[in-house]
């Protein structure tokens with residue numbers, strides 16, 4: 001069990017109240033180790049990109065950002081040692097995460113390992129998640145500060161449920177919060193909420209992610225009225241939903257009194273093989289971690305949000321949720 005008020009970062013524990021302005025859903029590097037070995041990406045240059053990430057984080061510091069949560073879990077090419085090379089050279093706190101990113105099925109290893117399966121043994125997912133939180137990730141000693149699960153178009157497939165069940169066990173054992181990826185058009189944050197409630201996870205300990213892709217206020221209010229926090233966390237992903245609509249939705253929910261149930265972020269990356277820098281430069285030029293401080297926050301303020309609203313969404317709410325067991329019902 002971790003100290004209830006302390007959040008694990010790449011530099012060790014930080015008091016939740018000291019996290020400051022936080023981007024709660026980002027990625028440092030999204031990759032794929034097997035593809036890197038066999039189909040190297042022409043835009044990937046590790047040393048140059050580590051330097052670029054350090055420079056990018058230092059620029060965020062100048063803009064007032066103090067903490068960035070890296071939600072690159074297994075399935076997205078998590079490489080904790082590589083992120084540690086970045087973390088040791090910047091003042092911004094980086095928070096690492098554990099979980100498994102799959103929209104549908106887990107790799108074959110997981111089909112044979114676990115209770116009742118061919119090779120048997122305990123569920124390796126539970127061991128992984130709990131170990132990452134309590135002892136550290138991949139032998140680095142850096143402990144995970146958040147759990148991440150995914151539900152996409154295929155919905156609650158058996159393997160998606162297995163990952164979510166293991167995350168619920170790890171959450172209950174450690175108090176570390178759970179954040180999610182949803183497919184907003186399916187409104188499947190509802191399914192996640194129901195699943196986790198069934199497992200005994202308090203909605204207050206959940207961030208239902210990618211809610212900013214939705215403009216369905218009834219759906220979003222339903223999640224927040226149940227106690228969950230929603231991630232308005234893809235500012236700059238114009239290829240999914242344009243910025244004006246994202247801003248308008250946040251403003252409308254602020255008017256309805258939901259400042260304490262929203263968090264803001266970009267789901268950006270310093271490098272992603274999925275949407276490499278050359279593609280982003282053309283199709284999503286504002287999809288980077290400076291978009292909120294430079295462009296979106298001023299638009300929110302111009303649209304009627306108060307400085308207190310912004311503070312609530314970018315400082316108070318992230319601190320409340322990231323503190324292990326901080327808001328347990």
Ligand SMILES: [Zn+2]
Nearest residue numbers: 025026071267
């Ligand atoms: Zn993400």
